Amino acid sequence: MTLLEIRDLTVGVVTKDAEDADRELVRELSFDLDEGRTLCVVGESGSGKTVTALSIIRLLEFVAPVRTRGEIAIDxxxxxxxxxDAMRAYRGPRIGMIFQEALDSLNPGRRVGGQLVEAYREPGSLPGQAARRGSPLHRTAEAKARQLLTEVGLTDTDRVLRLYPHQMSGGMQQRVMIALALMADPDLLIADEPTTALDVTTQAEILTLFDRVRRDHGTACVFITHDMGVAAQVADRIAVMYRGRLVETGSRDDVLTRPRHPYTRALLSCVPQLGVSRRDGFPTISATRLAAAMAGETTEAVETRTLKPSPRKDHEGATLSIAGVSKVYGRKGRFGRASSEVRAVRDVSLDIPPGEFFGLVGESGSGKTTLGRLVTALEPPESGTITFGPHTVTASGLDGGERAFRRRVQLIFQDPQSSLDPRHTAARIIAEPLKELTGLRGAELDRRVADLIDEVGLPRDTAGKLPSQLSGGQRQRVSIARAIAAEPELIVADEPTSALDVSVQGQVLNLLLDLRRTRTLSLLFITHNLSLVLSVADRVGVMYRGELIEVGDPDAVRLTPRHDYTRRLLAANPDLPALPHTGSTRP
Known part of the structure; x- marks a missing residue:
């Protein structure tokens, strides 16, 4: 039986320029969802996925002045x-919502128990009535909260109910969000990118849990994602959106193995897949080719890059040598004594020769980012040494001159939104390391900044824009331009593509591969995307609980993993079936 019907939905944001001129974010959207089924809505950023989700539960009107045409019918x-007031009664008992960032969505000043109880609703009760401590309704709500926490795999319910959100891991936070959304037994769940920031093992656990709990409760779900591997795992049906329009819908198997629309085929072609090498470059979606394909002038919308040839046959430069490095974080108790300690990195040894692309994978908390911070001398190791050319990093600090070291070793942070100064233009951000590390000034500095903007493939007018005026991919290119400005020999890239669409991810990887070939540049690439790193790296290292447990070439790690944890990572990795239209083969 059909639960949700959307007919000719158009959502426009009222612009400031003209009162009755709308900027349409979703155009003439129509689809149905049956009871107990999951529809995955996929597409790149800006395609209208989240706007559609927020329109169903009518939260978008609290964010921006919108005009909505068409119909969204629940039963x-x-x-x-x-x-x-009537819509408020629908939120909770009829429609539940799981937001993208659990930590941002949970109240940081309230314990988990209070937030779960507040969300409980019985027929005829008002929102928040159950929060009155000591009432029969409160006792019923608390029992429901314990039941749901157990269902989502959090068995120590007494402890969890007392925790604040920041005291939980990302996986625990997302489990609490699922329980929170189910507290009022909704008929329809909307999940907006609920696993984007999670590593593959936690993501697999959450997706399996989510699907089981949803089926146990008989709940229908609209699941928003840009990850086609996730859609392959949870969807009954898939809807593909492009620039606010629905371009294709069908069963999961039909859309994934027999896609009809050029955009769907292009999306699938850009997805990194186990056993498909991308060391010569990633396919990306070309707007020009897509427009031609949609007009019937060509068949494919992807653009395959030919990477620039290296001007040098042999890579010169320094080898990064990590020898017996450990890092311990102590938690201080009374009188300054350490009450507990976290061993973030344990006796790691590794050499990365000049020009190598080394991929480092592992789940959250495995020590990947900590190792990257040690390599870039942002923190000292507890023990061991890190050597790069004349520079040595030990427990006593950096030896060999910090200014010279910063010229040779640079870091690309995970989130460009938070790592770029929001008050500065792109040109000023890129110019900063040039001024500090090379002493360039005036016209020579301006020319160098302009050259860097060109080199990373940004339009010239990017120079005068603030980070907030750029897309996620453009911000990441600015971060890369800043990192290569002083011509380093080693770049540590910490999850630089984790929040990017698959086509933008390909553009960023192609840029890094180009830079590596045209410069004397080594890359330590940190990620939790196993398919990505196995398709592009020269060698791969796997970290687990602070230890480097496995190192090898991608095919060896994929086909003959030596460690049980590596095998678990491979099993948890969301992958697509082999798709004949991609032209890829797997050994």
Whole structure:
């Protein structure tokens, strides 16, 4: 039986320029969802996925002035026509929401128990009534909270109910979010990118849990994602959106193995897959080719890059040598004594020769980022040595001159939104390391900044824009331009593509591969995307609980993993079936 019907939905944001001129974010969208089924809505950033989700639960109107045309019907009731009070009664008992960032969505000042109890609803009760401590409704709500926490795999319910959100891991936070959304037994769940920031093993656990709990409760779900591997795992049906329009919908198997629309085929072609090498470059979606394909002038919308040839036959430069490095974080108790300690990195040894692309994978908390910070001398190791050319990093600090070291070793942070100064233009951000490390000034500095903007493939007018005026991919290119400005020999890239769409991810990887070939540049690439790193790296290292447990070439790690944890990572990795239209083969 059909639960959700969307007919000719158009959502426009009222612009400041003209009161009755709307900027349409979703155009003439129509689809159905049956009870107990999951529809995955996929597409790149800006395609209208989240706008659609927020329109169903009518939260978008709290963010921006919008005009909505068309129909969104739950059991035949058009929620777009409901007054605010009536719609408020629909949120919770009829529609639940799981947001993308659990930590941002949970109240940081309230314990988990209070937030779960507050979300409980019985027929005829008002929102928040169950929060009155000591009432029969409160006791019923607390029992429901314990039941749901157990269902989502958090068995120590007494402890969890007392925790604040920041005291939980990312996986625990997302489990609490699922329980929170189910507290009022909704008929429809909307999940907006609920596993984007999670590593593959935690993501696999959450997706399996989510699907089991949803089926146990008989809940229908609209699942928003840009990860086609995730869609392959959880969807009954898939809807593909592009620039606010629905371009294809069908069963999971039809869309993944027999895609009809050029954009769907292009998306699937850009997904990194186990056993498919991308060391010569990633395919990306070309807007020009896509427009031609949609007009029937060509068949494919992807653009395959030919990477620039290296001007040098043999790589010169220094070898990064990591010898017996450990890092311990102590938690201080009373009188300054350490009450507990976390061994983030344990006796890691590794050599990365000049020009190598080394991929480092592992789940959250495995020590990947800590090792990257040690290599870049942002923190000293507890023991061991890190050597790069004349520079040595030990427990006593950096030896060999910090200014010279910063010229040779640079870091690309995971989130360009938070690592770029929001008050500075792209040109000023890129110019900063040039001024500090090379002493360039005036016209020579301006020319160098312009050259860097060109080199990373950004439009010239990017120079005068603030980070907030750039897309995620453009911000990451600015970060890369800043990192290569002083011509380093080693770049540590910490999850630089984790939040990017698959096509933008390909553009960023192609840029890094180009730079590595045209410069004397080594890369330590940190990621939790196993398919990505196995398709592009020269060698791969796997970290687990602070230890480097396995190192080898990608095919060896994929086909003959030596460690049980590596095998678990491979098993948890969301992968697509072999797709004949990609032209890829797997050994």
């Amino acid at each position: 035949g009731v058009d929620v777009t026509k409901l007054p605010s």
